[in-house]
Each structure stands twice: as structure tokens, then as C-alpha cells.
Amino acid sequence: MTLPEVSYILAPVFSRPDRRWRTIGPADKYTIGETVKVRFEDPSPKEWSGVTAETGAWLRRISEDEFIAFSINCRHLGCPVRWEPGPSLFMCPCHGSVYYxxxxxxxxxxxxxxxxxxxxxxxxxxxxxxSPIPLTTNVPV
Structure with missing residues (x-):
């Protein structure tokens, strides 16, 4: 193999993920203590695919100037989690995963x-x- 071929094959392993700041909306739109689902352009599709999609996140306003955001995907197998405001838990319908x-x-x-x-x-x-994120963790066998 030539150096260009090896570089092409190994580029995805050593390249840094494409990280971008995405505007979700005006801060005053969100209520302190409330958790809401927000949407943004999915960072995972590659430019060459010609496909652009939206994905979501859970956003919570902690205080006047502080927010936290979580992926909507369970770390077990990537199913979408839902927010349950009563018990204040994220719940996954696929295999019973629960998050605080x-x-x-x-x-x-x-x-x-x-x-x-x-x-x-x-x-x-x-x-x-x-940035493109893993839906699950690869556990060595």
C-alpha cells in the first residue's frame, strides 16, 4: 500500500470530530427549572452523503445564566429517552433504562x-x- 492509501484508510481514526456551536433559541424563551426537547441540525451525516437531518436534545435552564443539555439517545442501544417531569427522570422505553x-x-x-x-x-x-456522538459504548469482548 502507498502512503496516500494508508492515510485515506486511517483518516477517520485520527481525525478530530467536527464540533460546532448551534443556536437553539433565545435564552428568555426557556423557564428556569423546566426541561424541554429542542431540535438542531444533526452533526452526524457526512457532507458527501447530501443528507441533512435534524436531531434533538433535552435542555434544562438551571438559573438565569446556566443551562444543561443532554442527548436524547440512551447510552445502552440508542433508543430515544423521554423526560418524565413528575419523578424528574429520563426514561428509555426499550429496555427500562432510567436516568436521574x-x-x-x-x-x-x-x-x-x-x-x-x-x-x-x-x-x-x-x-x-x-459533534457526532456515539449512541452506545463499545465494550471489549
């Missing part, structure tokens, strides 16, 4: 907490930093 309000595992099979997105408020808008 801070994203930590409460019960079930997930090996890790919900993926957490970096969040900032800039020019009055809430932004989350996205």
Missing part, C-alpha cells in the same frame, strides 16, 4: 450517563456544541 435529572444512570443496562452537550449563552441565544 443530572443524566446519571439510575437503573437498567446503560453503561454510562447520558451524553452531555457543552452549553453557552451568546448574544442572548442558547447554543450547544455538537
Amino acid at each position: 435529572a443530572n443524566g446519571d444512570v439510575a437503573a437498567g443496562p446503560p453503561p454510562e450517563p447520558l451524553h452531555r452537550y457543552p452549553v453557552r449563552v451568546r448574544n442572548g441565544n442558547v447554543e450547544i456544541e455538537t
Whole structure:
């Protein structure tokens, strides 16, 4: 194999993920203490595919200037989790995974907490930093 061929094959392994700040909406739109589902352009599709899709995140306003955001996908097998405001838990309908309000595992099979997105408020808008994320964790056999 030539060096260009090896570079082409190994590029995905050594390349840094495409990270971008995405505007979610005006900060004053969100109520302190409330968890809501928000949508943004999916960072996973590759440019060459010609496909653009939307995905979601769970966003909670903690205080006047602080927000947290979680992936909507369970870390077990990637099923979408739902927010249950009564018990303040994220729940996965597929295999009974349950997460606390801070994203930590409460019960079930997930090996890790919900993926957490970096969040900032800039020019009055809430932004989350996205990159392609793993839906599940690869456990060595």
C-alpha cells in the first residue's frame, strides 16, 4: 500500500470530530427549572452523503445564566429517552433504562450517563456544541 492509501484508510481514526456551536433559541424563551426537547441540525451525516437531518436534545435552564443539555439517545442501544417531569427522570422505553435529572444512570443496562452537550449563552441565544456522538459504548469482548 502507498502512503496516500494508508492515510485515506486511517483518516477517520485520527481525525478530530467536527464540533460546532448551534443556536437553539433565545435564552428568555426557556423557564428556569423546566426541561424541554429542542431540535438542531444533526452533526452526524457526512457532507458527501447530501443528507441533512435534524436531531434533538433535552435542555434544562438551571438559573438565569446556566443551562444543561443532554442527548436524547440512551447510552445502552440508542433508543430515544423521554423526560418524565413528575419523578424528574429520563426514561428509555426499550429496555427500562432510567436516568436521574443530572443524566446519571439510575437503573437498567446503560453503561454510562447520558451524553452531555457543552452549553453557552451568546448574544442572548442558547447554543450547544455538537459533534457526532456515539449512541452506545463499545465494550471489549
